[in-house]
Amino acid sequence: MFAYDRSISALGKHCLHAFSQVVPASLAAFYRINPHLQACDFQLQGMHPRMHSAYLNHYRHIDPLKPSRCMATGLPVVPLREGLARQDEKANGEYQQFLLRHQVVDVVEVIAHLDGIPVAGLSLLRGNNLGAFSNAELQRLIPLQGLLQLAIHGCTPAASTQLDQLTPRERQIALLLRDGVSNKELARLLDLGLPTVKTHLLNLFRKVGASNRTELVSMLFL
Structure with missing residues (x-):
């Protein structure tokens, strides 16, 4: 796993800017994924702290795009609809209500792996003004995910x-x-x-x- 230092912090800032330029987003977050497959060390872009706090305290356990669920899909770029299809309706309903309260209509997760293990991710969230992500936009995120993985490797010390x-x-x-x-x-x-x-x-x-x-x-x- 990589150490969360200044280089990772700088990488997060660059990724938030670059990804949202290629595929516009209303809100975004870059984060590290710890060995427990839990997102941590968030860097937020445009997201109100109250929304993030509510997510951490009440909704992260039913997030259909949390790292463990993204990993289960086997996909590098995971749209909200894919996550919802793998979770029960009750949890989906609660989570979608949370998103709607914050005017979010769609989410996509981009996951970076290191030797097959998820180590970092980036969330892009869309409001009503931008609408749902199109298939073409999701495809444009795939090469960016590859670049993110290369950058993560560059921040990682050699494994034993x-x-x-x-x-x-x-x-x-x-x-x-x-x-x-x-x-x-x-x-x-x-x-x-x-x-x-x-x-x-x-x-x-x-x-x-x-x-x-x-x-x-x-x-x-x-």
């Missing part, structure tokens, strides 16, 4: 040799284990069944040569 030997999913699990995540939390965050999580852990232990979580974290990160 042992981490390089792991698959993207194994690296993601290892990072979560480092943060003390339980098997049940792993299953929820990665949208996997507990038996599948246990299989991944056994394979990870075998590959690294560790016999338990503590030993694995020590061998990979200490």
